[in-house]
Amino acid sequence: MIETIALDADDTLWHNEVHYSLSQDKFAALLAPYCAAKAVENKLYETEMRNLRLFGYGTKGFVLSMIETAIELSDGRIGGAEIRQIIDSGKAMLNADIQLLPHVQETLATLCASYKLMIITKGDLFDQESKIARSGLAHYFQHIEIVSDKSQPTYKNLLAKYGIKPQHFLMAGNSLKSDVLPVIAIGAKAAHVPYQITWAHETAPDLDPVKKEYYELEHLGQLPDLVKSL
Amino acid sequence: MIETIALDADDTLWHNEVHYSLSQDKFAALLAPYCAAKAVENKLYETEMRNLRLFGYGTKGFVLSMIETAIELSDGRIGGAEIRQIIDSGKAMLNADIQLLPHVQETLATLCASYKLMIITKGDLFDQESKIARSGLAHYFQHIEIVSDKSQPTYKNLLAKYGIKPQHFLMAGNSLKSDVLPVIAIGAKAAHVPYQITWAHETAPDLDPVKKEYYELEHLGQLPDLVKSL
Numbered sequence: 001m002i003e004t005i006a007l008d009a010d011d012t013l014w015h016n017e018v019h020y021s022l023s024q025d026k027f028a029a030l031l032a033p034y035c036a037a038k039a040v041e042n043k044l045y046e047t048e049m050r051n052l053r054l055f056g057y058g059t060k061g062f063v064l065s066m067i068e069t070a071i072e073l074s075d076g077r078i079g080g081a082e083i084r085q086i087i088d089s090g091k092a093m094l095n096a097d098i099q100l101l102p103h104v105q106e107t108l109a110t111l112c113a114s115y116k117l118m119i120i121t122k123g124d125l126f127d128q129e130s131k132i133a134r135s136g137l138a139h140y141f142q143h144i145e146i147v148s149d150k151s152q153p154t155y156k157n158l159l160a161k162y163g164i165k166p167q168h169f170l171m172a173g174n175s176l177k178s179d180v181l182p183v184i185a186i187g188a189k190a191a192h193v194p195y196q197i198t199w200a201h202e203t204a205p206d207l208d209p210v211k212k213e214y215y216e217l218e219h220l221g222q223l224p225d226l227v228k229s230l
Numbered sequence: 231m232i233e234t235i236a237l238d239a240d241d242t243l244w245h246n247e248v249h250y251s252l253s254q255d256k257f258a259a260l261l262a263p264y265c266a267a268k269a270v271e272n273k274l275y276e277t278e279m280r281n282l283r284l285f286g287y288g289t290k291g292f293v294l295s296m297i298e299t300a301i302e303l304s305d306g307r308i309g310g311a312e313i314r315q316i317i318d319s320g321k322a323m324l325n326a327d328i329q330l331l332p333h334v335q336e337t338l339a340t341l342c343a344s345y346k347l348m349i350i351t352k353g354d355l356f357d358q359e360s361k362i363a364r365s366g367l368a369h370y371f372q373h374i375e376i377v378s379d380k381s382q383p384t385y386k387n388l389l390a391k392y393g394i395k396p397q398h399f400l401m402a403g404n405s406l407k408s409d410v411l412p413v414i415a416i417g418a419k420a421a422h423v424p425y426q427i428t429w430a431h432e433t434a435p436d437l438d439p440v441k442k443e444y445y446e447l448e449h450l451g452q453l454p455d456l457v458k459s460l
Contacts, residue, residue: 080306
């Protein structure tokens with residue numbers, strides 16, 4: 001029944017949000033002389049959301065939003081050395097080793113024998129390509145698609161591009177909002193594999209559990225059995 | 231003979247480098263209290279080249295490199311308000327109206343009647359998609375490819391992906407380094423349409439004019455006649 005399985009990358013194949021979280025902690029510590037940690041977090045999120053229309057998703061936009069927030073919360077008193085620390089923490093994120101999540105390697109090895117595999121990930125083109133290359137996983141995938149957003153039209157266009165019928169397609173990922181809801185809305189299947197942290201922007205209300213139209217997995221290692229059972 | 235024509239976007243279809251140039255002038259003026267304009271320009275270019283491996287091409291990386299340069303050249307004395315100006319000039323670039331270059335509209339209208347048209351552009355995914363959408367030109371193109379770099383393998387992979395034979399493919403763009411040399415190296419044809427300014431990183435030595443293997447155009451309006459003559 002399922003012929004093509006697409007996987008999200010960040011927080012589905014490898015750790016990502018944890019790096020943002022660490023950067024935010026360092027950021028809050030840096031701004032502690034000016035502002036309480038909770039207010040820093042709120043203001044940063046507000047700045048990120050305001051800038052999303054111009055910056056899109058990804059680390060570089062996140063760093064620019066941190067710098068903007070730091071200037072705002074310190075009333076311009078933040079110094080060059082502190083801003084340099086923010087840039088350095090962004091560079092550390094871009095340079096961070098790729099840490100695969102548990103079960104990823106063997107799950108992909110199992111699945112690629114029977115299904116066409118794709119990556120569908122959103123964010124910064126250059127950074128995502130670099131992470132995919134460094135992950136050592138690229139050879140499992142027939143197609144790699146880096147998109148600027150994951151909406152219903154995005155999935156519709158990708159399926160049309162590759163001639164995939166929705167009923168033969170399953171998407172697995174950690175974000176209900178990006179990897180699950182738009183996919184089931186176009187008549188394809190989706191598996192939700194939660195990550196330990198969810199970025200506030202990616203949260204979505206759970207569907208009514210009784211009428212749930214997607215599959216909930218505890219980890220990616222459960223995906224082969226799920227797909228086989230469909 | 232030619233079936234598919236690919237066009238670069240920035241500085242081929244619309245003005246782009248001029249926005250970078252204006253931002254750099256504002257940047258040099260901002261740093262005038264700390265450093266002479268020529269030294270600012272050199273240091274910024276050095277920082278951009280060092281960061282290219284982490285940031286890739288595009289405006290967000292450029293802004294981060296400007297901020298880093300400002301901190302370095304001012305020995306950390308640059309203030310929050312000045313850094314805010316750098317971020318704002320980057321936002322103005324991302325928000326700038328798309329100004330089409332002369333002849334673009336009518337050339338695309340002519341060519342799309344007889345050839346498959348593609349955009350192949352490098353840079354930031356989100357920013358490039360936004361510019362293509364705002365340009366009003368998207369409907370002329372069958373395929374739009376935003377890539378992180380334009381090398382021989384990039385072109386080879388794209389041609390393979392769409393089943394295009396090199397001898398039936400022509401690329402037109404303003405950069406010898408990105409739009410011309412890698413294209414003729416894989417056996418396809420290329421037309422160079424210079425823009426008024428070339429970013430230092432995109433300069434390439436001209437081929438021996440006697441043995442030139444690509445076509446030199448003064449403006450995009452000359453492209454239909456060239457392609458017809460091949």
